Amino acid sequence: MVRGLERYEAINRNKAVAKFQLAKRLEAERGDFETHEKYKKEFQKFLEEEGENVRILDNDPPEYSFLDLKIDLLMEMLKSCNFCERRCGVNRYEKLGYCKTGVESYYSSEFLHFGEEPELVPSHTIFFNRCTFSCVFCQNYDIVYDDDYKVDPKELAVMIDIRRRQGSRNVNFVGGNPDQHAHTILKILREVKSNIPVVWNSNMYHSWELGRIIEDVVDVWLGDFKYGNNECAKKYSNVKNYWEVVTRNFLEAKKTGELLIRHLVMPNHIECCTAKIVKWVSENLGRDVRFNLMFQYYPTFRAYEFEEISRRLSWEEMRRAKELAEKYLDNLV
Numbered sequence: 496m497v498r499g500l501e502r503y504e505a506i507n508r509n510k511a512v513a514k515f516q517l518a519k520r521l522e523a524e525r526g527d528f529e530t531h532e533k534y535k536k537e538f539q540k541f542l543e544e545e546g547e548n549v550r551i552l553d554n555d556p557p558e559y560s561f562l563d564l565k566i567d568l569l570m571e572m573l574k575s576c577n578f579c580e581r582r583c584g585v586n587r588y589e590k591l592g593y594c595k596t597g598v599e600s601y602y603s604s605e606f607l608h609f610g611e612e613p614e615l616v617p618s619h620t621i622f623f624n625r626c627t628f629s630c631v632f633c634q635n636y637d638i639v640y641d642d643d644y645k646v647d648p649k650e651l652a653v654m655i656d657i658r659r660r661q662g663s664r665n666v667n668f669v670g671g672n673p674d675q676h677a678h679t680i681l682k683i684l685r686e687v688k689s690n691i692p693v694v695w696n697s698n699m700y701h702s703w704e705l706g707r708i709i710e711d712v713v714d715v716w717l718g719d720f721k722y723g724n725n726e727c728a729k730k731y732s733n734v735k736n737y738w739e740v741v742t743r744n745f746l747e748a749k750k751t752g753e754l755l756i757r758h759l760v761m762p763n764h765i766e767c768c769t770a771k772i773v774k775w776v777s778e779n780l781g782r783d784v785r786f787n788l789m790f791q792y793y794p795t796f797r798a799y800e801f802e803e804i805s806r807r808l809s810w811e812e813m814r815r816a817k818e819l820a821e822k823y824l825d826n827l828v
């Protein structure tokens with residue numbers, strides 16, 4: 496069993512229930528965010544009491560559930576969008592937000608992915624279009640800057656159930672970024688029949704409001720920890736207050752689900768980013784958190800406009816990054 500992902504493993508052994516399946520079976524009333532917060536307390540008790548009772552999956556969902564309430568709140572939030580901490584306030588029913596996303600969601604591909612972390616493979620990855628970041632080195636720019644296939648929640652739910660029967664160990668919502676599609680993703684999960692862990696694979700720049708809503712359906716947070724300071728984040732991804740936002744969200748993720756962190760090591764950013772990230776993770780999330788130190792960086796998209804990141808990592812940079820990670824962390828992937 497993988498240390499730190501015990502509940503995830505239990506769901507895959509059918510010894511525990513995925514959180515979204517529990518949220519679908521907690522009866523609720525329509526209401527506002529305050530109503531939602533009241534039901535969160537009931538859900539936590541429900542999770543503690545029924546989280547390992549797989550027989551509850553035989554029960555039909557109520558006419559209106561905690562999951563339905565979450566979807567309704569997200570649909571309302573779209574009128575003045577604050578899904579991410581950009582808080583652009585756009586009415587996404589009328590125009591696109593900074594992320595170039597409206598009400599409809601689009602995805603690029605879905606398939607069984609064998610290139611993820613070992614404990615996730617095979618992972619049913621669904622690559623959503625668009626992103627809340629504008630990374631100059633974006634390795635998925637073809638996904639981020641175009642719309643491909645319009646999402647039909649029922650059709651994708653059927654594919655999740657099919658992929659589960661084909662051996663998927665999770666459904667992995669990625670992109671791009673999943674945050675701006677939260678309303679669509681929860682609609683998809685409402686239709687899913689399988690008891691399957693949900694992996695939220697994101698840049699961790701979501702708003703605290705969105706976090707409060709989605710945390711009750713996320714089993715594993717697969718979070719990118721890109722930068723060790725706000726200056727690098729602003730320069731390369733055009734985001735403000737990066738450090739404050741993502742550290743807050745990682746702390747909350749540790750409380751509400753299981754956690755796997757990815758850090759893409761970048762040239763000339765070992766001391767300013769890698770060193771600060773692994774030290775903070777060790778001191779605030781624990782030495783035993785699952786941590787993937789990634790050396791796959793290569794200059795692409797607009798990276799050649801920035802001389803300091805316009806090359807691959809040197810052997811010395813990789814050695815130094817590994818040395819830092821081993822100094823502070825015990826559970827490297």
